[in-house]
Amino acid sequence: MLRSSLLLAAMLMATPTLAQPSAVPTRPTDCMVQVTTAPASWLIQGYDPYGSSLPEGTFSITFVNDGGTECRFVPLFDLSQPPFGLSKGTGKPIGYALVNLTDSQDVTPRSGRSLRTPSLRELILAPNESKTLLYKLVANRDDVREAGMFTQDVTIETQNRNFRSFGGTRLVLGLEVLPSARIGLAGAYSMSKGQAVVDLGELRTGVAPVPLQLRVNSTGSYDLQVVSANSGKLRLGSTEWTIPYTVSIGGDAVNLSGASTLSGPTGAGYRREALPIQFVIGDVSDRRAGTYSDVISISVTAR
Numbered sequence: 001m002l003r004s005s006l007l008l009a010a011m012l013m014a015t016p017t018l019a020q021p022s023a024v025p026t027r028p029t030d031c032m033v034q035v036t037t038a039p040a041s042w043l044i045q046g047y048d049p050y051g052s053s054l055p056e057g058t059f060s061i062t063f064v065n066d067g068g069t070e071c072r073f074v075p076l077f078d079l080s081q082p083p084f085g086l087s088k089g090t091g092k093p094i095g096y097a098l099v100n101l102t103d104s105q106d107v108t109p110r111s112g113r114s115l116r117t118p119s120l121r122e123l124i125l126a127p128n129e130s131k132t133l134l135y136k137l138v139a140n141r142d143d144v145r146e147a148g149m150f151t152q153d154v155t156i157e158t159q160n161r162n163f164r165s166f167g168g169t170r171l172v173l174g175l176e177v178l179p180s181a182r183i184g185l186a187g188a189y190s191m192s193k194g195q196a197v198v199d200l201g202e203l204r205t206g207v208a209p210v211p212l213q214l215r216v217n218s219t220g221s222y223d224l225q226v227v228s229a230n231s232g233k234l235r236l237g238s239t240e241w242t243i244p245y246t247v248s249i250g251g252d253a254v255n256l257s258g259a260s261t262l263s264g265p266t267g268a269g270y271r272r273e274a275l276p277i278q279f280v281i282g283d284v285s286d287r288r289a290g291t292y293s294d295v296i297s298i299s300v301t302a303r
Contacts, residue, residue, distance in 0.1 A: 032067035033125070033158045033167035035075075042137050043151075043174040047144075049219060050182045055139035055175055058101070061156060062132045065125035072122045073158040073166055075100075075133070076114040077107055084110050086139060086150035086175050091269075094150050094175060095140040102133045109154060122161075139175045146268045147179040147219040147302070179302035181218035186274065187211045200279055203234070203243060203292060208279040214249055214298065216264065218271045221303045224249065224262040226296065232256030234281075234292035243292050244282035250275030256296075 038060045047055045065071045077098060085093020098108045103121050107114040114120075123131060139150075157168035188210050189196045200208040216222065226249070233242040247254045250273075254260050265271065 030067050031065065031069055031071040031073075031166050033071055033073065034064040034066050035156055035158065035167055035169040036062045036064070037156070037169065037171050038062065041172040041174060042135075043172070043176060044137060044139060045176045046178055047139075047175060048178050048180045049141065049144050050180050050217065055141055055144070055177075056136060058134060058136050060132050060134050062130055063123060063125060063158065064130040065127055067166075068127055070127070071125045071158075071166055073160050074116065074120050074122055075107070076116070076157050076159055077109045078113045078155045078157055079109050080153035080155055080170070082112055084112070084152075085143075086152050086173065088148045088150050091145060092143065093152075094143040096152075096173065096175075097136075097138045097140075098173075099136045099138070100133060101136055107135075123158075137173060144175075144177055144219075145270050147177045148268075150175045150177065177219065179219055181216065181222045181300040181302035183217075183224075183298065183300045184215045186213045186215050198279075200281070203281055203284050203287075205281055205284055208281055210279060212277040214275040214277055216271065216273045216275060216300060218264070218300070218302050220268045220271070221266045222264040222271070223301045223303065224264065225299045225301065226254045226256070226260045226262065227258075228256035229295040229297075231258070232294075234294050236288060236290045236292050239288075241288050241290075241292075243284055243287060245294075246280045246282075247296065248276075248278045248280070249298075 042057065042059045044055050044057045047053070061075065063075070083093060085095055087093040096108070097106065099105070100107050105120055125131060151172055151174040154171050154173060155168055156171055158166045160166070185196050189198045189212060191197070198210060198212060200210055226247070230242065232246065233244055235242050247256060249262060252262050254262065
């Protein structure tokens with residue numbers, strides 16, 4: 001009988017537990033904001049410092065009220081780690097500006113956080129309501145000194161007037177600077193049909209008295225490629241009469257018998273160089289009178 005009574009008691013105790021309904025999750029009664037950025041990282045990609053485009057990009061943030069009451073807040077940007085500026089870990093950071101395009105407000109965290117001013121509008125969201133704001137990231141092109149990826153980690157935080165936070169998210173700001181280089185000429189030359197023309201004067205054996213420089217601007221190290229149409233010979237029109245010559249750029253002799261490559265200085269950082277170009281004329285004896293010419297193509301590749 002004792003054993004039977006114990007079994008009955010256990011069954012009676014278990015019955016209410018089995019009959020309990022499953023718990024239903026309740027919606028938070030407080031303000032709760034979910035913050036989503038598009039894209040996940042705000043990167044200005046493929047910026048060419050010698051191009052015509054500005055280092056800028058437009059991005060968006062969506063704010064969703066997941067709470068049960070109305071939310072009133074201001075979106076602010078905080079630096080995860082000073083100093084302010086986009087950086088690759090070395091060198092001077094690149095300054096930038098963050099602008100809320102929806103309200104035309106500057107929200108750049110120059111001092112570590114977006115400056116709270118009376119002109120910053122509160123965002124008001126009812127429960128389940130969402131709003132998307134557009135932002136523009138503009139890097140200071142005058143601060144760009146070399147190629148690479150420059151970033152800064154920030155936090156987007158939603159705060160009310162009492163500085164209470166309702167939610168936020170981490171965000172990476174960035175600028176990708178492409179390796180780039182440009183070349184030009186300075187000195188004794190003229191332009192004809194979009195082509196630089198260098199007059200070597202009356203041909204005499206030896207160094208031609210022509211002051212000419214190759215100007216090179218680069219984000220870092222670079223290579224020069226030099227090609228002679230006549231493989232290092234000045235030719236009289238379409239005849240077989242030729243005069244050999246050589247060229248040096250920046251003091252380095254160029255082999256004109258085929259495509260030749262000259263390697264510039266190594267290392268990171270902007271370069272602005274003026275490289276003297278020197279023409280050395282070979283034997284001119286027993287040549288027909290006339291104008292001898294060649295076409296030299298010089299190109300630059302940034303590394």
